[in-house]
Amino acid sequence: MHEIRIAEDLCAIVLEAAHSERLSKVTKINISFGQLIQIVPEIFEFAFRETVRNTVAEDAELSIEIIKVRMYCKNCGSEFQVNDNLFSCSNCSSTDLEIRSGKELFIKSIEGDQVWK
Numbered sequence: 489m490h491e492i493r494i495a496e497d498l499c500a501i502v503l504e505a506a507h508s509e510r511l512s513k514v515t516k517i518n519i520s521f522g523q524l525i526q527i528v529p530e531i532f533e534f535a536f537r538e539t540v541r542n543t544v545a546e547d548a549e550l551s552i553e554i555i556k557v558r559m560y561c562k563n564c565g566s567e568f569q570v571n572d573n574l575f576s577c578s579n580c581s582s583t584d585l586e587i588r589s590g591k592e593l594f595i596k597s598i599e600g601d602q603v604w605k
């Protein structure tokens with residue numbers, strides 16, 4: 489259940505950004521997760537809803553993008569996307585691999601209504 493901790497961390501970032509951008513309301517939050525973070529979107533969304541309650545991000549729409557795992561094969565040099573947790577090279581079957589993507593965790597963008605002076 490690491491979704492709760494991640495939701496709290498991301499919520500803090502969102503609220504800080506909303507404050508510095510002078511947003512009166514956050515309407516949409518675009519988040520990217522690497523597949524290896526193993527987030528269950530439903531649990532994350534639930535945890536996030538709990539965390540943003542009574543804040544300017546309370547009604548924000550949550551958009552979650554999952555970034556596929558890409559591996560680099562140190563044996564033959566090919567780069568490939570991992571499907572079905574099959575962690576061996578699709579070209580030469582080597583397991584001497586390096587992770588190129590899939591461990592990301594970041595907020596892509598935040599949309600909201602700005603307070604005008």
Ligand SMILES: [Zn+2]
Nearest residue numbers: 561564577580
């Ligand atoms: Zn290979």
